[in-house]
Amino acid sequence: xxxxxxxxxAGQAGFPPTVDDFYLPSILPWGAENSxxxxxxxxxxxxxxxxxxxxxxxxxxxxxxxxxxxxxFAESIYGFVRNNIAVxxxxxxxxxxxxxxxxxxxxxxxxxAFAIIPFFQISPNSxxxxxxxxxxxxxxxxxYIGIKKHGFVKYFKNSLIPPAPWYILPLLIPIELxxxxxxxxxxxxxxxxxxxxxxxxxxxxxTLGGFAMLSANAWLAPVSVLSWVxxxxxxxxxxxxxxxxxxxxxxxxxxxxxxxxxxEH
Amino acid sequence: MYFLAAEGGxxxxxxxxxxxxxxxxxxxxxxxxxxxxxxFVFPRMEQTFQARVDAIEGGIxxxxxxxxxxxxxxxxxxxxxxxxRTDAAKIRDDARADAxxxxxxxxxxxxxxxxxxxxxxxxALAAERATIVRELRTEVGTIAVDLxxxxxxxxxADEARRKGTVDxxxxxxxxxxxR
Numbered sequence: 001x002x003x004x005x006x007x008x009x010a011g012q013a014g015f016p017p018t019v020d021d022f023y024l025p026s027i028l029p030w031g032a033e034n035s036x037x038x039x040x041x042x043x044x045x046x047x048x049x050x051x052x053x054x055x056x057x058x059x060x061x062x063x064x065x066x067x068x069x070x071x072x073f074a075e076s077i078y079g080f081v082r083n084n085i086a087v088x089x090x091x092x093x094x095x096x097x098x099x100x101x102x103x104x105x106x107x108x109x110x111x112x113a114f115a116i117i118p119f120f121q122i123s124p125n126s127x128x129x130x131x132x133x134x135x136x137x138x139x140x141x142x143x144y145i146g147i148k149k150h151g152f153v154k155y156f157k158n159s160l161i162p163p164a165p166w167y168i169l170p171l172l173i174p175i176e177l178x179x180x181x182x183x184x185x186x187x188x189x190x191x192x193x194x195x196x197x198x199x200x201x202x203x204x205x206x207t208l209g210g211f212a213m214l215s216a217n218a219w220l221a222p223v224s225v226l227s228w229v230x231x232x233x234x235x236x237x238x239x240x241x242x243x244x245x246x247x248x249x250x251x252x253x254x255x256x257x258x259x260x261x262x263x264e265h
Numbered sequence: 266m267y268f269l270a271a272e273g274g275x276x277x278x279x280x281x282x283x284x285x286x287x288x289x290x291x292x293x294x295x296x297x298x299x300x301x302x303x304x305f306v307f308p309r310m311e312q313t314f315q316a317r318v319d320a321i322e323g324g325i326x327x328x329x330x331x332x333x334x335x336x337x338x339x340x341x342x343x344x345x346x347x348x349x350r351t352d353a354a355k356i357r358d359d360a361r362a363d364a365x366x367x368x369x370x371x372x373x374x375x376x377x378x379x380x381x382x383x384x385x386x387x388x389a390l391a392a393e394r395a396t397i398v399r400e401l402r403t404e405v406g407t408i409a410v411d412l413x414x415x416x417x418x419x420x421x422a423d424e425a426r427r428k429g430t431v432d433x434x435x436x437x438x439x440x441x442x443x444r
Contacts, residue, residue: 129287
């Protein structure tokens, strides 16, 4: 890290940071530029999956009626998503979606959290591939649930035809079609991706900016320090964004499922 | 490389186009995560929640059952106690009545006994009196005859016995006395 800092201080890293800073060299094969199978990003995804599986299996290996501390913690994560998202949004029928929502919430939260965890310091969700996968799953999920519950024709009738006077329907139906079936997956994916991308970019700007000013002129050192203080402050902001975006992604998925299950528009 | 890219301005990557390799890796990884957590962890949590609810509700139900049983027992005991009280009162009344009866019996018997004793005494007295009267009569007769004999100077005993003079006299005396 200090080696990297020296490199940065010596002005070898570019300022301002670019999109290419998000595409790190491959780990296996080492240093390859356009090989994406095993990079820091994919490694972090696997680590997140491994950590979550190990945590939940270990804390729920031997569940007790009166929980241990670890079991209580695992239960409160599930209980939070189950009661505050699934049941709140969908009602009692939401309990059967709670396992997926919890998995989704934990995965997004942990992969987001990599953005501010030392030595990881970039979130896999700043690559649109991962939010896109989750958004596509949500999209398929709510459409599948809706079609399964109402049947194909009734589901689309429910979704597309709002209870409005007939003369306004020609205007409303295209809007409904566009917003429900086209925009939703994009907005879900892009919201998460853009938040994590922008967060990483902000931290890069202030961190690299400090080094850039220091290397440009030693008299700018106080400003560099200010820049790094800003980095710390922005890390706290980033923490807020991390939690919020994980919550928002899960809540929106639950809301879409609720809309698909609803009887009337 | 970074430096060159920054200089070049145009990036080699478009951040809005997903890398297909990452889509594959992410899908597989997320599928594994979903499979494990949704199959082995969260259903068991749901079971634990249910077990906990059952335990609490079962406890409440058991407590209610115990309460009901206790109430029923209390009611039963109260009924038994009231019954016992009634029984006791009845027994007391009976005993009192019995005692009264016994007292009356004893009194009656005692009265009867005393009457009998009195009667026996009276009878004995009467018999005694009769005996005495009879003896007296004989004796008085004899004495009177003896006396008269001494006065008259001859034995009147056979004569008096023969004619029943003494008896007659005494009877007359008695009837006069009785009158």
